[in-house]
Amino acid sequence: MVLPAAVFTAALFLLPVGILLSEGFKVGGEWTLAGYADFFSKPLNRTVFFRTLKLGLLVALVSAIVGYASAFCIVNLEPKQRGRIFGLVILPLMISPVARTYAWIVILGRTGIVNDAIVGLGLSDTPIRFLFTETAVFLGLLQLFMPLMIISLISSMENLPKDVIPAARVLGASWLQVFTRVILPLTREGLVLGGTLVFTGALTAYITPAILGGSKVLMLETLLYQKVNVSNDFVSAGIIATILIVMCFGANVVLRRIAKA
Amino acid sequence: MGKTWASRLIIFTTLLFLIGPFFIIIFAGLSAGSSLSFPPQGLSLKWYLAVFEVESFRQSFTLSMFLAVCGTLCALIIGVPAAYAICRYKIPGAETIKLIVAAPIIVPGIIVGLALLRYLVVPLNFTVTLALFLAHTALVLPYAVRVVSASLENLRTDIEEAAVLLGCTRLQAFSKVVLPNIRSGILAAFILGFVTSFNQVPVSLFLSGPGVRTLPIDMLDYMEITYDPSVAALSALLAFLSMGIVFIAEKTLGFSRYV
Amino acid sequence: MSDTAVSLQNLTLAYGETVAVPSLNLDIHKGELVALLGPSGCGKTTTMRAIAGLMTPRSGTIMIDGVDVTKVSANKRGVGLVFQSYALFPHLSGFENVAFGLRLKRTPAAVITQKVEAGLELVGLSHLAERMPAELSGGQQQRLSLARSLVMEPKVLLLDEPLSNLDARLRLEMRTELQTLQRQTGITMVFVTHDQAEALALADRIVLMKDGVIEQTGTPEDLYNRPNTVFAADFVGFENIFKVSGNTASNSMVIASDTGELNLNYRSDASHLAWRPEGVIIGSGPHAGVVAGVAFAGNKREYVITTDAGKIRADVDASESAVQIGETVSFELPESSARPLREAL
Numbered sequence: 060m061v062l063p064a065a066v067f068t069a070a071l072f073l074l075p076v077g078i079l080l081s082e083g084f085k086v087g088g089e090w091t092l093a094g095y096a097d098f099f100s101k102p103l104n105r106t107v108f109f110r111t112l113k114l115g116l117l118v119a120l121v122s123a124i125v126g127y128a129s130a131f132c133i134v135n136l137e138p139k140q141r142g143r144i145f146g147l148v149i150l151p152l153m154i155s156p157v158a159r160t161y162a163w164i165v166i167l168g169r170t171g172i173v174n175d176a177i178v179g180l181g182l183s184d185t186p187i188r189f190l191f192t193e194t195a196v197f198l199g200l201l202q203l204f205m206p207l208m209i210i211s212l213i214s215s216m217e218n219l220p221k222d223v224i225p226a227a228r229v230l231g232a233s234w235l236q237v238f239t240r241v242i243l244p245l246t247r248e249g250l251v252l253g254g255t256l257v258f259t260g261a262l263t264a265y266i267t268p269a270i271l272g273g274s275k276v277l278m279l280e281t282l283l284y285q286k287v288n289v290s291n292d293f294v295s296a297g298i299i300a301t302i303l304i305v306m307c308f309g310a311n312v313v314l315r316r317i318a319k320a
Numbered sequence: 321m322g323k324t325w326a327s328r329l330i331i332f333t334t335l336l337f338l339i340g341p342f343f344i345i346i347f348a349g350l351s352a353g354s355s356l357s358f359p360p361q362g363l364s365l366k367w368y369l370a371v372f373e374v375e376s377f378r379q380s381f382t383l384s385m386f387l388a389v390c391g392t393l394c395a396l397i398i399g400v401p402a403a404y405a406i407c408r409y410k411i412p413g414a415e416t417i418k419l420i421v422a423a424p425i426i427v428p429g430i431i432v433g434l435a436l437l438r439y440l441v442v443p444l445n446f447t448v449t450l451a452l453f454l455a456h457t458a459l460v461l462p463y464a465v466r467v468v469s470a471s472l473e474n475l476r477t478d479i480e481e482a483a484v485l486l487g488c489t490r491l492q493a494f495s496k497v498v499l500p501n502i503r504s505g506i507l508a509a510f511i512l513g514f515v516t517s518f519n520q521v522p523v524s525l526f527l528s529g530p531g532v533r534t535l536p537i538d539m540l541d542y543m544e545i546t547y548d549p550s551v552a553a554l555s556a557l558l559a560f561l562s563m564g565i566v567f568i569a570e571k572t573l574g575f576s577r578y579v
Numbered sequence: 580m581s582d583t584a585v586s587l588q589n590l591t592l593a594y595g596e597t598v599a600v601p602s603l604n605l606d607i608h609k610g611e612l613v614a615l616l617g618p619s620g621c622g623k624t625t626t627m628r629a630i631a632g633l634m635t636p637r638s639g640t641i642m643i644d645g646v647d648v649t650k651v652s653a654n655k656r657g658v659g660l661v662f663q664s665y666a667l668f669p670h671l672s673g674f675e676n677v678a679f680g681l682r683l684k685r686t687p688a689a690v691i692t693q694k695v696e697a698g699l700e701l702v703g704l705s706h707l708a709e710r711m712p713a714e715l716s717g718g719q720q721q722r723l724s725l726a727r728s729l730v731m732e733p734k735v736l737l738l739d740e741p742l743s744n745l746d747a748r749l750r751l752e753m754r755t756e757l758q759t760l761q762r763q764t765g766i767t768m769v770f771v772t773h774d775q776a777e778a779l780a781l782a783d784r785i786v787l788m789k790d791g792v793i794e795q796t797g798t799p800e801d802l803y804n805r806p807n808t809v810f811a812a813d814f815v816g817f818e819n820i821f822k823v824s825g826n827t828a829s830n831s832m833v834i835a836s837d838t839g840e841l842n843l844n845y846r847s848d849a850s851h852l853a854w855r856p857e858g859v860i861i862g863s864g865p866h867a868g869v870v871a872g873v874a875f876a877g878n879k880r881e882y883v884i885t886t887d888a889g890k891i892r893a894d895v896d897a898s899e900s901a902v903q904i905g906e907t908v909s910f911e912l913p914e915s916s917a918r919p920l921r922e923a924l
């Protein structure tokens with residue numbers, strides 16, 4: 060009974076992807092790592108690689124900080140309200156990322172709200188360029204993926220044993236100590252799960268860097284697209300694909316192990 | 321109570337960041353002017369109506385609908401038996417199979433799209449539509465398996481045995497007892513799959529041909545050419561569509577437990 | 580042969596490598612109410628599942644009404660099983676739950692209605708027929724599950740710990756109801772329990788199991804008064820069990836526990852002797868001990884006495900005055916109430 064599903068995925072999915080990945084190891088028909096050396100010797104590729112990594116980590120970190128604060132507040136609401144707010148948090152996940160990202164153009168564009176305000180308040184004579192900066196990509200990614208972090212933190216906080224926080228308070232813990240000694244260790248799994256989702260999501264997002272970063276702020280996905288569509292460079296495409304998959308799987312495996320340890 | 325105030329403020333700010341942009345989109349689409357701006361230059365519904373006049377939007381909407389509905393159905397047809405077998409029988413290598421089936425979630429979509437284009441469409445002469453269909457099915461399959469598994473886990477196994485003792489064959493027990501009881505899980509899987517497929521971009525990025533483009537890709541292309549508020553209007557309409565579906569699903573199924 | 584409803588012959592049941600029941604032999608007569616009694620994990624559920632056909636035996640034969648059904652699949656065996664968890668179909672109403680099996684048999688609608696109504700009537704649920712299982716109390720669910728099996732007119736009805744999910748009062752109520760029902764319908768029933776009081780109260784015959792092996796079978800009176808082994812005695816409430824360590828003179832012997840010995844002035848050939856708490860005499864006798872505990876239990880006082888051979892439990896009529904903790908009392912383990920036992924089978 061599982062066979063159709065497994066065969067389907069393996070044949071239509073793993074096989075083609077596997078071949079694609081193998082292309083990165085072949086230059087001129089020979090198996091070699093030369094493609095990788097070549098890839099990383101180009102400054103642009105290195106910049107894009109480190110930018111992707113940096114944005115991924117940054118988005119995960121900021122989501123975690125904001126996520127803890129809001130998840131904690133949401134969990135402490137009364138059940139009915141909590142359900143409603145929870146619905147609002149997952150709502151964005153159901154909406155097209157194109158629509159979600161598009162909004163930032165309206166906000167950050169030359170004639171967007173932020174620039175209108177800046178010019179209007181006389182802070183600057185000319186509009187400031189926000190679009191096609193790392194900041195814009197960062198904001199877009201954060202908005203896109205933060206719900207995943209909040210959701211997993213909420214569900215692990217809901218599983219906190221009742222009254223542990225008051226118990227810690229009574230035992231003399233400050234709020235900071237309550238967080239580091241009680242909440243953090245007990246919600247570690249949720250944090251790791253959310254972190255994995257956000258990090259891999261940010262690494263592999265295409266629309267946000269494409270719309271908000273353009274060719275000025277390339278990330279690995281947009282670079283891959285360029286390599287294929289502009290320069291027909293399938294060796295680089297295979298390499299980028301491998302890097303992405305290794306980072307995603309790595310994040311999944313490593314973080315999950317940390318969560319269980 | 322200062323504390324509740326602080327907590328309200330935190331929640332409000334977070335939600336503003338997460339959801340606020342939609343309101344902006346909605347209003348930007350209501351603009352009477354011809355370029356994108358906020359606050360809009362006068363109010364009118366013209367861009368909302370204009371969306372329906374764009375031929376390529378209509379085509380790509382139809383394609384996206386087809387992919388989302390048929391792809392998800394197909395994923396359920398192979399996914400439900402798989403979920404059942406994984407939950408009920410100790411099959412050897414179950415973990416490996418689970419990993420294989422889950423792979424499409426982990427592997428970035430753009431890579432899948434490219435791989436399918438290069439190794440199915442080009443050499444084997446698959447049509448782009450077929451490749452899209454297969455890709456979307458594979459993409460939705462893990463969600464289908466996961467959500468249906470979750471509702472199977474919650475279903476006692478002994479009711480199937482009870483059905484067998486009352487005279488059912490195994491197959492009858494499945495259709496008469498298991499299926500009716502995981503109906504809401506299947507429906508939730510359908511909705512989740514539908515939304516995932518409909519909004520999917522990276523997989524479809526490379527899988528487009530003349531007249532064959534999914535709606536989100538079409539919107540991206542359109543944005544590159546024109547800067548008018550029609551994309552905002554369309555985005556808003558799609559957002560309403562998703563919200564409507566999810567709202568109904570939440571009311572009837574308690575959808576959020578399956579996400 | 581014809582009055583045997585179920586016959587298990589050399590039945591061996593295993594889960595993979597683990598043998599849960601090695602070579603079981605048991606005959607159950609028509610119209611009998613049999614209790615399968617034993618501690619947790621002794622193979623009661625496993626045996627039931629094998630009779631019902633939910634599990635394939637490794638070897639051996641299962642006969643129902645004189646026909647070998649070992650290879651007959653569960654849906655054709657005509658055996659009813661009431662699950663410990665009731666296993667009601669959550670998506671069907673009470674009526675439809677009961678009608679489920681009849682519908683599969685393509686019974687005419689009128690007959691279904693009539694049978695289901697009769698079945699619900701029998702268990703006293705007629706007024707709740709349209710409720711969904713989730714809207715019924717534990718006892719009502721239990722009765723619905725019973726009705727669902729009964730309308731199929733099974734050759735034998737198996738019940739796996741039917742009362743264990745109920746609270747104490749309801750359990751007593753259902754005990755009587757189950758017994759009445761069995762008398763009314765005359766159906767052969769086997770029920771599993773690990774509660775000896777329940778087995779004693781309900782059953783025509785008790786089958787006591789241990790580690791997949793039948794330790795003893797017999798009527799409740801038999802088992803209660805005349806257990807044959809240490810295990811059986813312990814299970815039916817012989818709280819004082821001693822090993823006979825040796826016969827000394829012509830008419831006396833020594834009994835021993837791990838901690839010490841007592842000399843008795845009679846002899847026995849058994850390997851063990853056992854006394855119920857009410858069989859021990861306190862206030863007179865050849866031995867002395869110190870009262871370590873006393874509890875008032877309505878019509879009796881329950882003593883724990885520390886003796887040379889360890890702790891002894893004794894029950895004394897509450898009308899007699901209490902002995903305080905720490906006081907020394909004399910006691911006797913009389914020959915008349917001693918039950919001779921074997922170590923094991």
Ligand SMILES: Nc1ncnc2c1ncn2[C@@H]1O[C@H](COP(=O)(O)OP(=O)(O)OP(=O)(O)O)[C@@H](O)[C@H]1O
Binds near residue numbers: 599617620623625626
């Ligand atoms: N699915 C299984 N796989 C492996 N071993 C099992 C399985 N089910 C039961 N066993 C083992 O078989 C033995 C008998 O189990 P069974 O469930 O028949 O006990 P039981 O008498 O019904 O106990 P209880 O009173 O706790 O219900 C036990 O040792 C148990 O560990």
Ligand SMILES: [Mg+2]
Binds near residue numbers: 623624625
């Ligand atoms: Mg059992």
